[in-house]
Amino acid sequence: MEKDARCWLVDEGTRDPSHLEDLLESLGWEVHRLSPPFSECGELESKGCEVGVVLLEGLSSKQLSQLESLMIKSHCLWLAVASASVMEDADHRRLVATLCHGVVEPESASSDLGCLIKHTAFLSWLQTQDAESRHSAAAMSSDAAEYEMVGTTPAMWKLFQTIRKVAAVDAPIFISGESGTGKELTAQAIHERSPRTSAAFHAINCGALPDHLIQSELFGHEKGAFTGAAQRKIGRIEATNGGTLFLDEIGDLPLELQVNLLRFLETRTIQRVGGLEDIAVDVRIIAATHVDLEKAVEEGRFREDLYHRLNVLQIKVPPLREHKEDIEILARYFFERFSSEKASRLKGFSREALLVMRQYHWPGNIRELINRIRRAMVMCENPLIQPEDLGIERRKISRHSMSLDQARDTAEREALVAALGRNRHKVLPAAQELGVSRVTIYRLMEKHGLSRPEACPTAKS
Template sequence: MVAQRAPVQKRMEQELGRLGWEVNGLAPPYSVEEVRQQACHAGVVHFPDLSRQGLRHVESLIISSGIPCVGVISPDCLDDDEVRNVIANLCHGFVVEPHELENLDCLLRHAARLGKLQKEVADGPCNGEVGETSPGEYEMVGSTPAMWKLFKTIRKVAAVDASVCISGESGTGKELTAQAIHERSQRAKQPFHAINCGALPDHLIQSELFGHEKGAFTGAVQRKIGRIEAADGGTLFLDEIGDLPLELQVNLLRFLETRRIQRVGGLEEIPVDVRILAATHVDLERAVAEQRFREDLFHRLNVLQVKVPPLREHPEDIEILARYFFERFSHEKPSQLKGFSSEALLVMRQYRWPGNVRELINRVRRAMVMCDNRLIQPDDLGIERRSLPRCTMTLDQARDAAERDILLAALGRNHNQVQPTSKELGVSRVTIYRLMEKHGIARKLA
């Protein structure tokens, strides 16, 4: 792609054509859409004689193109601070005309190779899987067996209408799992309501769940429809169900048995058709044993189970998740920021992530705002190297660990199918089976 001001454009196109380049010239005024439609791996931008408005327009075009660009400048361009900033932050390289033009071909070839690689990375497996690219699974990104097992479980439980208990540590994405179940169920077109049982005062939970009549208590100046009734026909997600007070557990149990509710202060029994999804980060079986949770309610809620794995159990997804959220929040980053350094990716894999995916999102967003360089460094993420677990291993152990990580990632990208995995890794199916047995990976990852 060549984006320049006439009459320089024609001469530049002829010169590049002579060097063997296939040139797609853009005549001014060119739009962002025109630039995006160019199927190019690299671009050339001519900077001399640009007005301030023209410079800002070119800057936005370079960012929108998403490809490495090489600048062609005159000697006095480097005296202009705004031009200098655009070239330093957005260009892959630059040449000064006329005596450096012979270097343009070399720079452009490097830029094209980089652009091709960037496109392959963006389109390929490193971009991860988003629940079979289904919009119903939202931000549940992953390509490892652990995540594919979760996606498969979600599809299974979504097909029936029983209550579901979702367990997992804080920040793993239990509400996203509940949303994914709802979106894949027959109730997808009906309401989805979520309530955090641990975030409401005890005296408000009953009113929030069941609603109240006017005058039922001080401050009840009008009738209020509760969350259960509001979700009629749809799905109600009760987060942190383990924090629900015992006296309210009785009311919820009664609703699950009769499918009828009574508003606070009311006598009428109201039939409600709603599916209950509950989530907790505590061990409900232990809570039952310690008499902090009703056993009969536990069995009513725990008809189907979904366990959301902590991030440390699928570290191969950390880079995929980090890049996914980097792209999602790219509108918040400075223009010169291009991604993560290798060292940042390494420390992210070594970090234990006690806050799981929620912590990863927060650290990536903070780093994107605070980073002053082209690539995010460990310090930008707020992860201190000295806080990382130190472990020593032999060379053989390191090779085995790397081999296992590569195999798990490849299996995840290929939906755990051996044939395409062996083709991707360039080995036989027998070798894949042998490696799976060696590293304790089940042949059928459900």
């Protein structure tokens, strides 16, 4: 053990206070003692210790409470030294069960502690490396945005590139995609990267409002325009002046209101309900729907002239089943994002859970993935989330026969996509990781239809 290996030591018990310190130093550890009141210990971050050791004998209930908070803040693994009699106390048992990686009795500390602390320190290092790897995989791009989209696959590269391109111009945008794929997140990402980012972003679901309220909601109304209009109301379009208005489920907009929206797009002016004045408004419109608007136009349910006005720039958000290689990074990202909702014993996903998530069809896309993960984080009673916690049964997963060549090609493509994703889509590091040449990587990319993006974005757009 090198001398720069550091550990915390909480030793305020009835035994000789130098006993554990001398033992740890003889094992090559640089010991940093923590003493009550633990709430005042402010050097946790500066020392950067790999592991902590706590002697539980002699600690009061108040000190145990302070110690629990300190152990959580330390972000390292802890070992407890406690006798069988001490472990009979419920508070001591709970602290060890929830926050300690292992426990040894004082009488056997000299023989057992050295091996245990060495392995605990190594485990702590592995967890740190894993956390840094996940953070790197989901690292935000240099033009940081509040709204985050995570992915490393070619389907997501294409989406990120398109977002950056369309954000630079001011034409209307039409976003298509299945329900739950993240169309509003895409619109928010476009707004945050556009020249309008300092102005308002408003979203309205055209299918969530009754027909008689949509016109007033979009265009506003004057006082007395209809029964119940006790005062003037500013509509969403006018309130978004200078910014971006996202019209979700535009396919559900009634035909009579489609005329009014078309007039606004052509003249850049609106009239409030009950008003005669033309009001100039500068708003960028982003529309989205999960239905086929071309078919709706053919069937007479959507105006063709409005469709062409809205469909100047197009973005298609891929369903989750088309970029299943992103499922693990998405799952871990949302696990961290909602970590405040989980029990302290919950550490992550089991391999079986990750496998089942890859095999599942995800009809509800990202929205369903988030909901299942949040439910599992609350309901799981084990350290790792299992398939049953996600509510996904293996027998419900569609199975189809696959030849050996097909299975080999699938595994080859998944390995290639994963390696490129981990290496920010740089060919040379991916080739070194896979143990092949750059020429082989290019050949495999061509074989599996993977195009290298013009400017490689990072995992989070």
